[in-house]
Amino acid sequence: xxxxxxxxxxxxxxxxxxxxxxxxxxxxxxxxxxxxxxxxxxxxxxxxxxxxxxxxxxxxxxxxxxxxxxxxxxxxxxxxxxxxxxxxxxxxxxxxxxxxxxxxxxxxxxxxxxxxxxxxxxxxxxxxxxxxxxxxxxxxxxxxxxxxxxxxxxxxxxxxxxxxxxxxxxxxxxxxxxxxxxxxxxxxxxxxxxxxxxxxxxxxxxxxxxxxxxxxxxxxxxxxxxxxxxxxxxxxxxxxxxxxxxxxxxxxxxxxxxxxxxxxxxxxxxxxxxxxxxxxxxxxxxxxxxxxxxxxxxxxxxxxxxxxxxxxxxxxxxxxxxxxxxxxxxxxxxxxxxxxxxxxxxxxxxxxxxxxxxxxxxxxxxxxxxxxxxxxxxxxxxxxxxxxxxxxxxxxxxxxxxxxxxxxxxxxxxxxxxxxxxxxxxxxxxxxxxxxxx
Ligand SMILES: [Cu+2]
Numbered sequence: 001x002x003x004x005x006x007x008x009x010x011x012x013x014x015x016x017x018x019x020x021x022x023x024x025x026x027x028x029x030x031x032x033x034x035x036x037x038x039x040x041x042x043x044x045x046x047x048x049x050x051x052x053x054x055x056x057x058x059x060x061x062x063x064x065x066x067x068x069x070x071x072x073x074x075x076x077x078x079x080x081x082x083x084x085x086x087x088x089x090x091x092x093x094x095x096x097x098x099x100x101x102x103x104x105x106x107x108x109x110x111x112x113x114x115x116x117x118x119x120x121x122x123x124x125x126x127x128x129x130x131x132x133x134x135x136x137x138x139x140x141x142x143x144x145x146x147x148x149x150x151x152x153x154x155x156x157x158x159x160x161x162x163x164x165x166x167x168x169x170x171x172x173x174x175x176x177x178x179x180x181x182x183x184x185x186x187x188x189x190x191x192x193x194x195x196x197x198x199x200x201x202x203x204x205x206x207x208x209x210x211x212x213x214x215x216x217x218x219x220x221x222x223x224x225x226x227x228x229x230x231x232x233x234x235x236x237x238x239x240x241x242x243x244x245x246x247x248x249x250x251x252x253x254x255x256x257x258x259x260x261x262x263x264x265x266x267x268x269x270x271x272x273x274x275x276x277x278x279x280x281x282x283x284x285x286x287x288x289x290x291x292x293x294x295x296x297x298x299x300x301x302x303x304x305x306x307x308x309x310x311x312x313x314x315x316x317x318x319x320x321x322x323x324x325x326x327x328x329x330x331x332x333x334x335x336x337x338x339x340x341x342x343x344x345x346x347x348x349x350x351x352x353x354x355x356x357x358x359x360x361x362x363x364x365x366x367x368x369x370x371x372x373x374x375x376x377x378x379x380x381x382x383x384x385x386x387x388x389x390x391x392x393x394x395x396x397x398x399x400x401x402x403x404x405x406x407x408x409x410x411x412x413x414x415x416x417x418x419x420x421x422x423x424x425x426x427x428x429x430x431x432x433x434x435x436x437x438x
Pocket of ligand 1: 081097129130131169170171180185
């Protein structure tokens with residue numbers, strides 16, 4: 001069993017000894033001026049102008065009902081663009097662009113073959129149009145185009161391909177798309193395979209009659225689930241978007257589900273373990289206090305010996321080297337095809353996801369990271385507490401987990417207890433509290 005000392009040791013390995021303060025402050029590295037003619041041209045374009053082909057897979061909206069009558073299910077995703085200021089690590093706020101007042105946007109979960117009917121509303125209060133490019137579709141975002149302030153637009157398509165797919169604002173017909181996505185307009189669609197997920201087997205060894213033999217431990221498809229969406233913030237000191245920093249990949253903070261260090265212990269857990277809320281058990285606890293409400297950090301509590309399925313999505317424009325310190329990823333699936341079994345780290349490119357199956361074998365504290373040191377130190381560390389390593393007497397399955405780290409239930413989901421946690425407005429937090437019955 002690992003002790004508090006082990007947690008500190010893990011933290012020490014991760015964070016060296018540089019950070020001893022209880023609150024990390026946001027830092028921004030200096031950005032040299034890059035105002036060359038070429039850069040200016042690219043900026044004026046708003047990034048890229050992509051010529052989209054004609055839509056080929058859209059379901060005409062007036063045919064949805066007859067398709068439902070034939071046995072299809074339709075799932076509605078209703079999004080409202082909302083620009084709001086949201087908190088960042090170290091205090092202060094940034095100018096977030098959101099769908100429905102939350103970052104990331106709501107996770108949509110459907111089954112392969114379902115019709116997804118997406119409606120985007122852009123209120124008159126928005127300063128710019130917005131769009132939505134859903135990677136689960138095979139519809140040109142260019143044909144959907146920009147939805148102007150005061151307008152609502154809908155499209156529908158069949159989720160033909162199982163897997164996990166991002167969706168994101170497409171800006172103003174692709175212009176300023178980088179600003180809108182990196183400021184928060186991104187979400188995830190999980191398309192469960194029609195026949196459900198598959199069991200897997202993890203190798204174990206034993207010694208029998210003087211020889212070492214391999215025995216496989218089988219795990220059923222039913223699993224407890226998490227969703228971890230990685231992204232970066234590129235910010236000016238006033239919280240506005242810094243495109244120059246983005247072009248230089250000069251990250252201000254690395255976020256998981258919108259937060260830098262959002263899933264780490266907090267003051268309540270300090271008190272439980274050390275008897276003192278001010279004695280941090282993890283090196284970086286920037287969202288410590290209960291007064292932070294939906295923003296208070298919360299680690300992920302997991303059972304040992306239980307199948308966990310983690311949907312990892314890279315929403316940003318830097319690679320994610322997904323690794324869990326102290327564990328081996330039992331299986332990695334992409335596009336419903338197994339890519340690896342028993343791998344230490346999986347590299348996920350920009351706008352790419354991976355479904356990671358894992359069983360935590362022993363009680364302890366495990367930290368999921370983007371194993372790029374710049375990302376770890378700027379926010380990409382997520383604490384899993386497996387079993388009851390501190391001997392507090394709880395059953396880990398009874399501990400609540402942050403609502404934004406758990407996707408809606410799907411084909412083979414085991415329900416978990418939830419507590420409201422989100423980078424979202426107070427209004428949205430109240431709605432989520434109702435949704436989860438909290
Ligand atoms: Cu937008």
